Amino acid sequence: MHFQVFGQSSDDEIKNEVRVVARVQKGKVLLRWAVSTSSAWLKANKHGYKIDRYTVSRDGQLLSPPVKTTLTSVPLLPYPVAQWEEAVNTNDYAAILAQALYGEGFQVEQMEGGLAQIINKSREIEQRFSFGLYAADMNFEAAKMGGLGFEDTNIVSGEEYLYSVETLVPVDLLKIEPGSVSVKVKDPEPLPVPLDLYAVPNDKNILLTWEYEMFKGIFTSYYLERSENGNDFQRLGDTPLVNLNDRPGSPAKRMFYVDTLSQNNKTYYYRVKGISPFGEISPPSEVVSGQGIKKLSAVPHISRHTFDASGGVNIQWDFPKETENEITGFELDWAAQEKGPYKTVKTGISKSSRNTTYSEPEPSNYFRVTALGKNNQKTTSLTAFVQTIDSIPPAAPVGVVGIVDSLGVVKLNWTANTEKDFLGYRVFRGNLEKEELSQITISPVGENTFQDTIQVKSLNSKVFYQVVAVDKRFNMSDYSEKLALKKPDVVPPSSPVFKEYKVQRKGVFIEWINSTSDDVVSHKLYRQNVKMSEQGWQSIFVTDTVTSYTDSSVEAATKYRYAIFAEDDSGLQSAPSTPITITSQKSTDAELIKGFSLVADRVNKNISISWRKMPKEVIEIIIYKSKKEGKPVLFKQMPNTINRIVDSSISPGNTYVYSLKAITKNGNHSKVETKEVIF
Structure with missing residues (x-):
């Protein structure tokens, strides 16, 4: 298991818990643990750890219940500062861990101001935590002194144990989940050998890379060793190599190291050793070798192209004659688009050649010439664009049909084009019959079908489509016939608006402005007696285009409320107009005045x-x-x-x-x- 925490996420994103690993050595079990956050580490350093061992089986027989043994009679804490002095003088990792635990300051990038001081303090705590766990990873003796390691020497061969490590931090202060690990006491297993070491030569340097992901739970770091004769190896630096590219959610798969060389053409030998969380060093990997190689500096340059009688393209390039001894030959790469992908279409071109012919060009061609160095190096020319002559566009698409469903999904199809150099189709859409349609495809689509999505709830009752065919030279055909598709009618018509009313002897005259929607088939005028509103609304007039009506069936001196609706050809009814309230004229029939x-x-x-x-x-x-x-x-x-x-x-x-x-x-x-x- 791997404890180093460089680049980890903030405490708020990680569960507070103890993580434990174990290793069986002769006559003892080594335990290593760490907490997952810096805040938990600070509190655990103060309150300590407790270790319980449960014997779960003996000689292959399960014990029920398991036998519990508490291995720590008192809380396990970091050594007091006075007990670190001797170790600090002889053990660099003990010095790092002591500084993380007790040092007065831990250098971080300084900022100014009150908030900056808080940030600096937070960074200091994180760096103490990170470097402290790093030092414990690198040296088991330092881990034990820092309260992060323990040796259980009272073990019996053939027994199986479950070790539980928990902090003694009060739950009300911080809840930290305990960690556990199971161990079967048997002969110690040797550490594995690091795998898949490769040496990649370059100009005055060699890139070394080896497998990391497979052994990340076994090795915390590595020593890389180099030899000039294949027998006498020395470490490249005293500090072990740690993979700083390992991130939560984006784990690293390999280790990388670049060894800088003083000269080329001299062979060096390399091997790598892994280091476990208990300070154990693995056997070395297989030895690989390599030497620095002079960088191939000359680059081909495509100078011109011509067409031969059969339609092939002859590509010519320049390359320095004096650099021919650094290469083995050339290759020709081709692609239909500038961004690729490119494929090699001509190989084995001699290093003295400066031209070659490609016999099967497409309408659009992109060529590159690659020089092949003797040491697997390559240099590649800039891209050259070659276009064959073709000005004849494909035929306009025919038979364009389509449907629109209730969700606004449009499905179009048409008769496929058959031209040999056909590339695809562009689809155009508009909302008005007489407007110029807009392209809705980003690049030509290869199939003779297309699916689109439109807004059903809009003021336009129809949507229009046209299709254009495109060939590989991007010649465009004429537009297809314009296809008009009726949208599902889910939008009610706009409301009519009352314009004027007059109270007359013969009744109530009402005038309105009809709905502006183009699919309206009728307007319906409703009336309600205000005093008898519980009787609801009564339809009194229905028309298609008439815009006025005289209601002669009113009673004298009675208050009425009027509203008018529009209805379209799909049966959808508009919202009502703003109602108007009118009182009918009072009776004038009584002859009450006498002797005036x-x-x-x-x-x-x-x-x-x-x-x-x-x-x-x-x-x-x-x-x-x-x-x-x-x-x-x-x-x-x-x-x-x-x-x-x-x-x-x-x-x-x-x-x-x-x-x-x-x-x-x-x-x-x-x-x-x-x-x-x-x-």
């Missing part, structure tokens, strides 16, 4: 207006006044108890007109009586 007379008194300069006393059903009398040819205005409103008044607001030489109207208890009004007098 006007008397001019020129001596006293007034006009006396009188009438006979009216029935008890009359509650109000209204008088209008005007001069001859003038507009009547309200003059007086009086109760039924009065039947005579005097008008003194007059002047000689005028003709005055008076109109009298009576209002009854039920809201009806009488016929208007009008008289005039010359003063």
Whole structure:
């Protein structure tokens, strides 16, 4: 198991837990553990760890219940600072772990300000945690001193144990899940040998790479060794190599190391050894060798191309004559698109050649020439584009048909083109019949079918499509016939709008503006008696294009509410217009006014207006006044108890007109009586 935590995620993203590994050695079991977060590590360093061992089987027989043995009589804590002095002087990893545990400062990138200090402190804790676990990974003695390792020497061969390691941090302070590992006591197994070591030569350096993922639970780091004679190996550096490319969610598969050389053409030998979490060093890997090689610097350059009589393309290039001794020959690569993929179409071209012929060109061709170095090196020219002559477009697609389902999914198909150089189709779409359609395909589609998705809930009732065929020279055919597809009608028509109304003797006149939707087949006018709204709405008029109606079936002095709807050819009904409320005209049939007379008194300069006393059903009398040819205005409103008044607001030489109207208890009004007098 691997404990080093460089580049790990933040504590908030990792579960607080103990992770344990074990290794059987002669006469003892070695335990190594670590907590998963820096916050858990800080608290565990203060409160310590407890180790329990459960004997689960003996000589192949399961024990029920298992025999529990507590291996730590007191909490297992890091050594006090005073006990580290001797180890620090002789063990670099003990020095690192001691500094992580007790050092006054741990260098991190400094920032300024209050928030920066908090960030710096957090970074310092993370680095202490990371380097502390790294040091414990590298040296088991340091791990034991740091409270992260333990040796169980009281073991019996043939028994199987389950070790449980838990922190003694109070749960209310931080909940940390314990860790466990099972071990069968038997002869120690040797560490495996690192595998798949390769040496890749380059100019004054060699890239070394070997398998990492398979042994990441066994080896925490590696020593890489080099020899000049294949026998006497020395380590490349005193510090073990750690894979810093291993990330949660993106595990590394191999280790890589570049060994810089002082010269080329000298053979070096390499081997690698793995280091376990208990400080054990594995047997060496197989030995590989390599030597630095001079980099191939010359690059071919395609200078021109010509067509021969049979239609083949002759490619010519330049390459320095003095560099021919560094290569074995050339290759020709071809692709239909500049971005590739490229395939090698000509091999075995001699190093003295500077041209070759490709006999089966396509309408569009991209060529590269590659020089092959003697040491498996390659240099490749820039791409050259060669286009064969072709100006004849394919035939326009025919037989374009399609359907639209209720979800707006459009399925189109048409008769396939048969041209030899045919590439694909471009599909165009629009919402108006007379507009220019827009392309909706990014690159030509190879099949003679296409699926599209449209908005069903829109104001356009139809959608239009055209298809164009494209050949490999990107010559475009004429457009196909325009296909019009009716959308499923799920959008109700727009609402009519009331324009005007008039209350007349013969009824209520209403005028409206019809719905603007083009698929409307009828407009329906509804009426509701406001006082009897529980009876609901009543349809009183249905029309297609008429925009007015006189409702002559109303009762006198009654309040009505009107609304109008539009309905389309799919039976969808619009939202109602904004309703209007109208009160019908009151009755004018009653002849209640009797004895209405006007008397001019020129001596006293007034006009006396009188009438006979009216029935008890009359509650109000209204008088209008005007001069001859003038507009009547309200003059007086009086109760039924009065039947005579005097008008003194007059002047000689005028003709005055008076109109009298009576209002009854039920809201009806009488016929208007009008008289005039010359003063």
